[in-house]
Amino acid sequence: MAWDFRVNGQAAHSNAPPDTPLLWVIREELKLTGTKYGCGTGLCGACMVHIDGQRAFSCQTQMSEVDGKAVTTIEGLSGDSSHPVQKAWLAERVPQCGYCQSGQIMSAADLLVRNPRPDRSQIVEHMSTNICRCGSYPRIIRAIERAAKEVAP
């Protein structure tokens, strides 16, 4: 089988078997390693990407579902770390080990598209798809609140 799709605005192609997780194609074929493998079962959120403008666990998305779709990874969120969420992440010094943070940022960016003025409980609810072993949650919430002020002042 052959799959044609778009990643970060560019044409992408893969011949991986239909049930191959998009995650591994992104990481090991397209060499976009910012998207992380954490659990492979949709429990940790480290693999979060956007597919046609909606967040999705790339480890739970099979190649057969991706054909013709547009995928955005952390590398495509902005060319220069200038997305409001990325800026807020730095301003709040969110990452520690950093491994989960691509997924966290992709989830947060998805939230602000859908709900530019989320309250704290909406942030917590939306971000419950993503876990952080270092425990950066308080800073994640603060960073999203900060980014929201820039997105919807």
Add this chain to the structure above:
Amino acid sequence: MTVAFRRAEISRRSFMIGAAGLTFGVVSALRFPETEATGSAELALSPWVTISTDDKVAIMSPAAEMGQGSLTSLPLILAEELDADWSKVRVIVAPPNDELYKNPAFGYMYTAGSNAVTAYFKDLRRFGAQVRKVLLANAAQRWDVPVEELTTEPNVVVHEKSGRRLSYGEIAGFAQIPSKAPEVVESDLKRPDQFRLIGKDVMRVELQQKVNGTAQYSIDVQLPDLLYGAILRAPVEGAAPDATDDAKARSIAGVVRIVRLPYGVGVIAKTPWAAFDAKDSLEVTWSRTGKAWGFNSERALIAFAAAARDMSQPVKLWAKAGDATAALKTATMVVEAEYRNDLVYHAQMEPLNAVASVSPNGDACELWCGVQSKTIAVTVAAEALGISSDKIIYHDMLMGGGFGRRGHRDEEYVHDAVVLSNAVKKPVKMMWTREDDVHNGRFNPLSVHYLRAGFDSAGNLIALAMK
């Protein structure tokens, strides 16, 4: 300020033990490609500090970065006493070398126990102050003035009397390195109120990379002709594969090799999904060797609790002050509590993995891994191949969490990568799945703590016994 994760090339010409009993002297060939590109020269003033004539200061960072920030905080301590301009500092990840970069609390390069800053603090201040003294001495000689008349501002030596200034980079252009490390006494060091960097909010050097996906963990390594490895390890430690049916695994497209190991069965494939599928389809009968067969942690915890409460059983004293047993008998009130500590998984976000590339004739190996002790990783790889440690080229990678799981003496996931690469003599990215990572976990041990506290009639604590 920038950070270099590329391997620092160090070849030692000579080492001299300084007056303060510290390693000092000349390290040559600490090379940074950017510096070469700009045509500026660089001078290694110690194994820790290299200053280039374009005024850049490279400082070695000796600890492993796993999210705790010591990649930044340790060189910052040295920069403080060197009086370096932090915006001109490049942090270099120190290469595996226990002699030069050991954690003083452990005696080797090992990052654990939350002690990197406290353990390295005094030495790094001294190393920074030593290099500052060398710069001052060189400026004093150049200007023919007493060194006492000189002061420093960030990256600049100043002679206030004459208004003359020399940048550290300018001094690097002519500096002579003394054969003995300058002695540093307490009064040479800054008072805390003079600190420009310590205690200030300084951006961690690798943080930018952690918001745009460019931070490099070993799982991210890409190499030409890279193969993928997976390993089915024994269900309990000490068991071995007796019989392996790998027919199904071999039939999976992309599988390159099945590797029998004393403790499991490895798979090498052209893609990660083929490697994982093949590992999952292995049918292995395990020897009943090893101690943990039939172990039941729930039953063990109950047995531990019974033992903790059974005062007739012999005990080994951990600490004793006074006589709690006697005091408990006189207590008006005794409070009892039992604390049960279950097996706990480390659960670092990045499942354990490593990349190894063994040379065609097996006499050398390149290694990419994130570990809490890089010198252990080098030793593990060298011993697995039966070669000397100097044949291991080590590449330091960030860690997707450590939590103690990457600091064991055998660093077995590094071993896994090396033996798989050795089987094919090609680069192999060996990855444990999350399930493997739990299966091969080295959990926090079970324990039950039984505590008794005695109080007198006024409510004062008079006895505390913990078992």
